[in-house]
Amino acid sequence: MPLNPADASFEAILRAGLPEDILRPLAPRYLEEPRGRYVGQGGLLALPHDTEQVATLIRAAARHRVAIIPYGGGTGLVGGQVLPEGPAPLILSLERMNAIRAIYPEENVLVAEAGAILADVQNAAAGADRLFPLSLAAEGSARIGGNLATNAGGTGVLRYGNARDLCLGLEAVLPDGQIWQGLTRLRKNNTGYDLRHLLIGAEGTLGVITAAALKLYPQPAASGTALLVVESPQAALKLLSLARTQFGEMVSAFELIHRQGLDFLSEVLPDIRQPFPAPPEWSVLIELGTSGGIDPSAALEQLFATALGADLLSDGLIAQNSQQAQDFWHLREMIPEANRLIGSISSHDISLPLGAIPDFIAAAPGRIAALGDFRINCFGHLGDGNLHYNVFPPQGRSRDAYPGLGATIKRAVHDLVQEMGGSFSAEHGVGRLKTGDLERYGDPAKLSAMRAIKAALDPQGIMNPGAVLRG
Amino acid sequence: MPLNPADASFEAILRAGLPEDILRPLAPRYLEEPRGRYVGQGGLLALPHDTEQVATLIRAAARHRVAIIPYGGGTGLVGGQVLPEGPAPLILSLERMNAIRAIYPEENVLVAEAGAILADVQNAAAGADRLFPLSLAAEGSARIGGNLATNAGGTGVLRYGNARDLCLGLEAVLPDGQIWQGLTRLRKNNTGYDLRHLLIGAEGTLGVITAAALKLYPQPAASGTALLVVESPQAALKLLSLARTQFGEMVSAFELIHRQGLDFLSEVLPDIRQPFPAPPEWSVLIELGTSGGIDPSAALEQLFATALGADLLSDGLIAQNSQQAQDFWHLREMIPEANRLIGSISSHDISLPLGAIPDFIAAAPGRIAALGDFRINCFGHLGDGNLHYNVFPPQGRSRDAYPGLGATIKRAVHDLVQEMGGSFSAEHGVGRLKTGDLERYGDPAKLSAMRAIKAALDPQGIMNPGAVLRG
Structure with missing residues (x-):
């Protein structure tokens, strides 16, 4: 059954149940993403102050079958933060929920709301003489909820792990509007399925993270x-x-x-x-x-x-x-x-088993040269096996001279990555950009389990529809 | 619909599709568990040699609606490895799948089959001048598949994390018999829901782990x-x-x-x-x-x-x-x-936020003293907030003198743990022993999500029925 648009009648329903300032005019930035590949369509913009309001919004969306786009800092690189097609969504930005709720230096734990900007989390930790080691280029505007939803990587992974490894507990609202109070500060807690790790990396398709208990380290x-x-x-x-x-x-x-x-x-x-x-x-x-x-x-x-x-x-x-x-x-x-x-024709956020990296770096230029004369910039987080492997036109030419070739190059690179046991998305996630790659390269058993989980937790498909899994 | 017993007709079906030596006589040890709280009922015992045979067994069980009890080293302390009631199960022991498939010292990765004994994994790593840091009392008989299924803890967690933190990839058979080829050696891989972390800690209720890519560290x-x-x-x-x-x-x-x-x-x-x-x-x-x-x-x-x-x-x-x-x-x-x-009246594998531990240690004796005159041995992995908090009779008396009091003491301890934001199961898991605790103390939204996931991935309820979630 198709979803309904977040239209005037849905707006009236929301206004009736929430404080006046929750629905805000929709500024263009909520419909853009950094690489300009997608333009989101309009809809409603909600800026809740607290978790209860998030739950109220999601319950209403569930009841009226309206799509929700969870919105963090908007810095994602795979189009997970905008809905370019389908009925107009409710855009749910966590930007007002940006408090550092508590810090426990002796426990090496910090509790932040999902809308806290990553740099602010880092600074709060530093203020207590501790380190929050997640570090990435967009840290001045990325928000911790989005970092967790996408399991962000960055430069600290070699020593401290990915975003998921830095999270002890979550508070989140599930697609039916239930609040999961999972904000534990525990280092060991074996009490059933790990919902935390399921929501982390699910890119907002299984619920909305509202707060997190984060691991700190000694500086x-x-x-x-x-x-x-x-x-x-x-x-x-x-x-x-x-x-x-x-x-x-x-x-x-x-x-x-x-x-x-x-x-x-x-x-x-x-x-x-x-x-x-x-x-x-x-x-x-x-x-x-x-x-x-x-x-x-x-x-x-x-x-x-x-x-x-x-x-x-x-x-x-x-x-x-x-x-x-x-x-x-x-x-x-x-x-x-x-x-x-310079302007890349195709860029790739790939990872490989560490031992396969020299072979990949040796083999990939041949595959690309077969498609034309290009420049390759290969750099990245070698300690994690994560390369940003980007392909550019020769000097003096523009990528506009190569229409349609990006997809061909991407396919050649990702095919080679797959042959070598690597991943077509190391740290950026799937979003909307790589749903086709996931279908092509993903393990069939994993895909069928993912679809079953999505249908079980979000049977109406309202949470970030079209991201990670196509409808 | 109730499950069917693993009876003679089911045995005949299995024998028709598998090599002769897969079904073995059921020795009593498969029906015991270390603390003697449960006695498993008989059924069939299968000892597959490889993942395809595991898949064949699970497909047959799914088709004929027969319960499967995945069996590792049998060292679990919460009764997850035995089925004391219901139709006789197929006990699926991974003990023959005990190979170290590969070791990649420069990548700090080792690939082991699920039946590999933990100490053998440690030794294989040491032989390559590397450390596999999972370490626990039962390491001489526990098997790595069981360690992962229960997200084992032990003494190395402070520095290296729990079992889940030491796993890069899994191979597993899902409840419908599909093989998930997820044995990646990647440090970063954001390609959809993290099935690995869902199976880890699920105690065999969502599938059977058959192999794992494990993280090693420099010694x-x-x-x-x-x-x-x-x-x-x-x-x-x-x-x-x-x-x-x-x-x-x-x-x-x-x-x-x-x-x-x-x-x-x-x-x-x-x-x-x-x-x-x-x-x-x-x-x-x-x-x-x-x-x-x-x-x-x-x-x-x-x-x-x-x-x-x-x-x-x-x-x-x-x-x-x-x-x-x-x-x-x-x-x-x-x-x-x-x-x-000495013989405890009640033992508790609890965890607390680090900062709450002194308060817990101060408050708990009063709650227990209200129930009688007991001795308390409080010890454990303080760095992880994990206490083994065990209650014993006074010197010269036996626990047999306190029939029925164990449950009362346990309730008092777990209530206090819950009040202080702790966990009633830090490292041992839920198994069959703590399903009631999970229902009492578990977050309702998490429980409903767990039930939905279980029903989605194992709609017939054949995988380790009664463990973690009661039917």
Whole structure:
């Protein structure tokens, strides 16, 4: 049965049961997404103040069969936050529910409402001399509810895990309007099916997260950063293994950078200072966060010497102060911006078993070259096996010259990823952009279980319809 | 509709479709569980060699509506491994599927079949100079499939997480006989609902895990162990916080021991050497696993000095060699055996928010004293907020003198745990023993979601019926 639109009569129903300021005029930004691939259609916009109001809204939507689009910071990259077609939805933004409800430094726990901006969560933790380690480019506007709904990744995953690994408990409203009071601060709790992990990564299709109990960590006492020139991706992996053998969990980040990314920076962001006289073919940014009195610079020097002796690297820079460390990170973090300015034909957020990465990096250019003359920027979170593998036109040409080729390239890349046991979506999720990939590459038993779960928890299909699973 | 028994006609059907040696005579051990609370009823015993045979068995059971009891090492403590009533089941033991399929040291990944014994997985990892950190008393007979199905905890959770946190991917057979090929070795993979985390902790009620890709870690370069006498549980928590601030993730274990446990050891296992001349009221066993060249003994001495200066402790012993470290651990690990020999009236595997533990330890004895004169042994994985809080008769009396009182005590303890935001099952699961607790203390929205998921994935209710959710 098709859904009903969030029309004037539905609006009247909502207005009758809720305070006046809950429904707000629908600003255009709620219908946009960062890469401009989708434009959402209008509908109603609700900005609830508390969980009870979220439940009231969802109960009304369930009763009247109206689609709900949960809205966090709007920073998702796969179109999960906009509904481009079908009956007009109720857009439910959690932005007013942005409180840090409590912080328990001795427990290493922080409880935040879903609308809290990620950077605010980080800052609240830092204010209690603790670390909330989820860190990603959009942290200044992404909201923690969306980070959890999409199981966000970022640069801290190697040491601290994905968003799901940083969550102890959830409060959420299920598709029938029931409030699940699951906001436990427990480290061990084996009392039935793990609804938390089911909602995390479900991208708002099984309910709306309203608050979360989050894991904090002690702040490392000191940190050190280095940019190391490696001989090859294989050498980078050996360097990672060496670093973890020497320093265990103190290895906080391990990012791969290809020459193409540095060339792009020179091309479109020439003010960014290049650290090496000639951009190296492969380099890695490594960060150590140490405790126990370990001097991170000395540790990095020791690692450098060992790796040099093992022929894993040929050059490198160890940050001598925090400004230099920030510069190294800035270099890494501006690569996506350079990509955006160049304009990719097709971009891929893929992951692979760590051991398969050198083979992938060796094999993929051939598959792409078979389709034309392109530039490839391969970079990302090597420690997690997560590459952002993006394909661009040759210098001087625009992606507009390659209409329709993006899908062909994407297919070639994702096919190879699948052959090598990898994933077509490492950290961005499925959203609306990758529902076809999920159908193509997803395990049939898993897909049928997913459909059964969706039908069981959201039998009317009102929660973020068309995301993750097509109707 | 009631299930059918695994009778002679069902046996004939199975024999027709499977190799001869799959069905085996049913030895009594398959019908027992460690605490003797339940006796399983007979039925058929199947010992498949591979995942296809598991699928064949489950498809037959689904077609003929026969209950399946997945069987790992049989070490579970909540009766999840035996079916005491209802039509005779098909007992499906994974013991023949015990291969370590592959090990990838550079990826820190090991792939094991579900029937692999936990200690064998640990040893295989150690053989590749890696650590598989799941560690628990039953590791010599528990099997990894059961550890995952119950989301086992143990002593390594503080640093490395629960069993679910150590699993990258699963292969499993769903209740309709479909094989889910989810054996990924990926660290990031956001492609739909996380079926892995749904099966982990579902205690065999949503499918049968047949293999797992497990996370390994670098072996800490050195480790050190100390037994420290603390003033109070509050002081123990402050010591934990201090240790983690100083040494971060290098704090590998933090176990609480009460005087009662040491007294029990003197009473029933007098050959075990007591480390202190007089058993201290509260002590903690701390282990540091260090890297980066940190000397763990020096680190423990530094921690001791700081904690002494902060009045957190009054005495302590730092192991001077590995034998002494083993002795400390042996002391801790024999407490459950002493408990068994004394015979508890009621035992509780509870968890609490860390900050609530001192209040719980202060309040619980009063609730129990209101019910009679008992001895309490409170010990456990303090770093995880997980207490084993067990109640015993006074010296010289047997638990048999208190018929029926166990349930009353359990209720009093679990009520208090619930009031303080804790869990009635930290690491043992629900099984059949705690279905009533789950109904009483479980969140209603979560319970209704669990029932909907169970009905969606196992509409006939053949998978481990009566475990976790009563019919």
